[in-house]
Amino acid sequence: MNIRRNIAISENGFIFNPLTGDSFSVNETGLFILQKLKEGETRETIMSTLQEEFELDANSAEIDLNDFLSMLKSYQLTEYEDA
Amino acid sequence: MKPTYERPVIQKLNTGLLNKFGTSTGHNPVRQIEGVAISDLMDQYGSPLFVISEKKIRQTYRRALKAFTMRYPKVQFAWSYKTNYLDAVCSLFHQEGSWAEVVSGFEYRKAVRNGVPGNLIIFNGPDKSAEDLQMAVDNRSLIHIDHFDELFSLIEILQGTEKRARVAIRINMDTGIYPQWDRFGFNYESGEAWNAIMKIVSQQNLELEGLHCHIGTYMLTPGAYAVATQKLCELARATADRTGVKVKYLDLGGGFCSSNTLKGSYLQGADVIPSFDDYAEAIVNTIMHFGFRPEELPLLILETGRALIDEAGYLLGTVLAAKRLSDGRRATILDTGVNILFTSFWYNHRISPAQEFTQHAEEMALYGPLCMNIDCIRESVVLPLLKKGDRVVIHEVGAYNMTQWMQFITLRPNVVMIDTTGKVHLIRKQETIESIVVQECLPDHLKSFNL
Numbered sequence: 001m002n003i004r005r006n007i008a009i010s011e012n013g014f015i016f017n018p019l020t021g022d023s024f025s026v027n028e029t030g031l032f033i034l035q036k037l038k039e040g041e042t043r044e045t046i047m048s049t050l051q052e053e054f055e056l057d058a059n060s061a062e063i064d065l066n067d068f069l070s071m072l073k074s075y076q077l078t079e080y081e082d083a
Numbered sequence: 084m085k086p087t088y089e090r091p092v093i094q095k096l097n098t099g100l101l102n103k104f105g106t107s108t109g110h111n112p113v114r115q116i117e118g119v120a121i122s123d124l125m126d127q128y129g130s131p132l133f134v135i136s137e138k139k140i141r142q143t144y145r146r147a148l149k150a151f152t153m154r155y156p157k158v159q160f161a162w163s164y165k166t167n168y169l170d171a172v173c174s175l176f177h178q179e180g181s182w183a184e185v186v187s188g189f190e191y192r193k194a195v196r197n198g199v200p201g202n203l204i205i206f207n208g209p210d211k212s213a214e215d216l217q218m219a220v221d222n223r224s225l226i227h228i229d230h231f232d233e234l235f236s237l238i239e240i241l242q243g244t245e246k247r248a249r250v251a252i253r254i255n256m257d258t259g260i261y262p263q264w265d266r267f268g269f270n271y272e273s274g275e276a277w278n279a280i281m282k283i284v285s286q287q288n289l290e291l292e293g294l295h296c297h298i299g300t301y302m303l304t305p306g307a308y309a310v311a312t313q314k315l316c317e318l319a320r321a322t323a324d325r326t327g328v329k330v331k332y333l334d335l336g337g338g339f340c341s342s343n344t345l346k347g348s349y350l351q352g353a354d355v356i357p358s359f360d361d362y363a364e365a366i367v368n369t370i371m372h373f374g375f376r377p378e379e380l381p382l383l384i385l386e387t388g389r390a391l392i393d394e395a396g397y398l399l400g401t402v403l404a405a406k407r408l409s410d411g412r413r414a415t416i417l418d419t420g421v422n423i424l425f426t427s428f429w430y431n432h433r434i435s436p437a438q439e440f441t442q443h444a445e446e447m448a449l450y451g452p453l454c455m456n457i458d459c460i461r462e463s464v465v466l467p468l469l470k471k472g473d474r475v476v477i478h479e480v481g482a483y484n485m486t487q488w489m490q491f492i493t494l495r496p497n498v499v500m501i502d503t504t505g506k507v508h509l510i511r512k513q514e515t516i517e518s519i520v521v522q523e524c525l526p527d528h529l530k531s532f533n534l
Contacts, residue, residue, distance in 0.1 A: 015093070023096045027443040027468070030091035054088035060470070067407060068091040074411055075095065 001069055002079045003037045017077060024075065029054070033068055043069065089441055090405075090468055110444060110467050113435040113476045116397055117501045121437045124499065125474060129513065130401040131419045133498040135481060137175060139395035141503070144179045147339075147391060150359035154367040157382045161205050163337055164190040166388025166482045167396075171500050171510035173197050176391075184386045188215040195222070205334070205386070207253065207295070209233075209267065216240055220248045227251045227295045227334070229268055234282060241288035251293035251334065252279045256314050258298050258307040267297065271314050280318070284326045291328050294318055297336025297386070301345065305357045305365035308335060312369035319381065320373075332382035335366055341393030343430040343479045352430075359390070389482040396481025398424060399437070402473045403452060413447035415469050419477060420451020420458045423495060425487040426480065427460045434460075437474035440467030453492050485511075490519060 003009075008016040013031045015024040026034060032053070036046045043065065050061045072078050114121055117136050125132055144160070151158040161184035162176035168190060173183070174197055183194035186208030194204050201222025209229040211219070216237055219226050228234045228250055237248060253268030254276045269276040283291045294315045298307055315333045323329045340356035348355065370383065400419035408414050421427055434449065444465050451458040460477075469475070488495055494514035499507050 024093050025096055026093045027089055027091065027441065029089050030093050033091050050088075053085065055085045056088045060088075060090075064090040068093065070407065071093050071411065075093065 001037065001043060001072075002040070003034065003072070004077060004079050007077055009034055009038060015077070017075075020076065022075065024077075029064075030068060033065065034072075037072075089443065090470055092443055092445055092468055094445060110436055110440065112439055113437060116476075118505045119501055119507055121399060121474060121476065124507065125399055125401070127507075128497045128499055128509065130399060130474070131423060131496045132399045133423075133480070133485060133496065133511075134397040134399060135169075135172065135392075135498065135500045135510070136395045136397075137500055137502045140172070140175055140392055140481075141179060143391050143394060144176065144181075147359045147385075147387065148180075150363040151367065151383065151385065154363050155370065155380075155383055157380060159332075159382055159384050161334075161384055161386050162391075163386050163388030164194060165486055167392055167485050168193055169485055169498060169510055170197055171508070172392065172485075182384075186210075188212055188218075191215060191219065191224075202249075205384070207297075207386075213240060216248075220246055223249055225249050225251060225292060227253050227293075228279070228283075229253050231269075231279065231282075234279060238286055238288070241286075244288070247288050247290055249290050249292050250283060251291070251295045251330075251332075252276060252283070253295045253297070254315065254318070256296060256298070256311060258310040258314075260299060260302070260304060260307045262299070264297065264299050268295070271318070276318065277321070280322055280326075284322070284328050291322070291330060293330050293332040293334055293381075293384070295334035295336065295384075298338060300338045301340050301389070302338040303340060303355060303357065305361045308362055309365040309369045311335065312366050313373070316370060316373040316375075329379065330381060332384050333370070334384035334386065337385070337387040337389070339387040339390035341389045341479060341482060343393060343426070343432065346429055346431055348431075392481035393479045394481065396479065396484065398477040398480045398484070400475050400477065402469045402471055402475065405470055408448065413445050414450060415447050415466070416450050416452065417460060417475065418452050419460065419475075420453045420493075421460070422451070422453060422458075422491045422493065423488045424451070424460060424477065424480060424484055425489070426483055430479075431461060431464075432480065433478040434464060434466065435476045435478065436467050436469065437476050443468055455492070490514065494519070 006018050013026045033046055047061050047065055050056055116134055117138055161182040162173060164185045177199060182203040183199045184205045185191045185194050187210055191206055201224050204224040206219045206224050207227045217240055226248055254271050255265045255268045256271035257263055269279045283289045296311050296315060298311050319330045339362055342353040342356055344352035398419055400417045402415055403418055404416040406414050444467050446463055446465050449461040449464060451460055497513040498511040500510045501507055
């Protein structure tokens with residue numbers, strides 16, 4: 001899953017989509033994931049990085065990451081992917 | 084050490100939408116009740132868990148009593164059993180001086196079992212069996228008659244005996260509020276109440292001791308009590324003038340608000356409810372200005388329940404899951420459902436986290452654990468980023484929940500009381516499957532099957 005290239009991500013968690021004019025805020029973990037996505041990391045590597053970075057079990061990492069990615073998709077912040 | 088994890092969250096920022104309360108100022112965690120750590124309570128007694136503060140009950144009761152006694156010389160509270168009839172709670176109110184106010188044979192027997200003298204039990208309600216009435220007559224309890232069928236039953240029971248029953252009638256009336264509770268008692272405006280009084284005073288076996296009304300529940304207008312008091316006073320005066328019977332007491336019932344927020348209320352409950360002083364002022368002023376001679380002032384009885392105990396009750400619960408609804412909204416599932424939190428049908432209960440969170444919060448719906456669509460605790464509430472295993476405190480649950488709860492789908496939990504020294508007492512044990520099935524009888528022909 002890739003973040004649209006024109007999405008602006010500030011270092012304090014403010015997100016702006018110039019295409020739609022929508023703005024968002026994310027917490028620290030959300031910002032961490034967004035930056036990894038922007039760097040082109042995959043879902044799997046982000047999941048293991050989260051576990052390395054935080055006190056977190058594999059199940060919670062998977063549940064939370066999937067939920068967050070689905071929200072990014074629903075807010076149209078990700079690039080179109082073929083089903 | 085690794086940094087503390089908080090699940091990721093993204094929130095769309097909306098400009099231009101007004102929030103009547105401004106932006107959220109954070110969610111202060113509630114980590115203890117009366118000095119006892121919530122984590123200790125839940126580790127020892129499980130989740131969910133009802134917690135009652137003895138100190139809060141005593142403080143609230145004394146505040147209410149003072150509001151009336153500083154204005155009127157003869158005041159008596161009677162604890163409304165239906166609001167919370169756990170023995171520990173009732174005994175606490177009786178220690179403070181409350182009589183018992185019961186509305187069924189079951190509650191009556193509970194009051195007797197708790198040691199309340201029969202003559203200090205007020206027996207209200209539309210359901211009193213012949214056996215109940217006989218018991219109340221024998222114990223010299225105050226029987227508040229609800230309808231003519233009950234009145235005539237009582238007359239029949241006493242016929243041919245030397246026994247006399249101490250009675251009052253419940254009166255319903257127009258006090259300018261809606262809905263008018265006209266399903267209980269005899270109507271004032273139609274003259275029905277007067278007819279009932281005439282019937283009673285003509286009976287040798289009946290002693291008319293009082294007049295009773297209970298105009299509604301969660302009454303936001305103290306003025307309605309002034310109207311009700313005026314009508315009871317007029318009826319008392321008319322009874323004395325025309326029959327020579329002087330009633331000894333006026334019972335204004337209950338209905339005082341707790342500071343819970345009603346669903347649909349624009350403002351928070353605490354900002355709109357009248358104080359005990361407001362109610363006392365409305366009721367007592369009316370009696371004092373009515374013109375009773377000092378020696379004829381009636382005893383003022385109050386049966387308020389909700390306002391005396393709601394704030395003293397807490398429900399502790401645990402997050403079972405955090406999920407997403409089809410429209411993207413967050414849904415959090417707690418182990419506290421409508422089965423034990425009946426009042427969530429009409430209150431937006433205040434809910435606090437029981438542990439620290441960051442400043443991030445999200446709007447969510449809070450659901451209970453039942454596999455039933457109606458099991459919704461809050462349709463929309465802003466709370467920190469709750470995750471599985473987090474603990475929450477639901478506030479002001481002392482009234483009605485521990486009596487209206489249902490043994491539905493799952494079992495009812497432990498109830499503990501924290502005494503004034505901070506000691507925790509188990510006052511109702513959690514149910515087990517045995518406590519439920521012990522009541523069941525399985526016919527012999529259904530005792531085996533082959534699948």
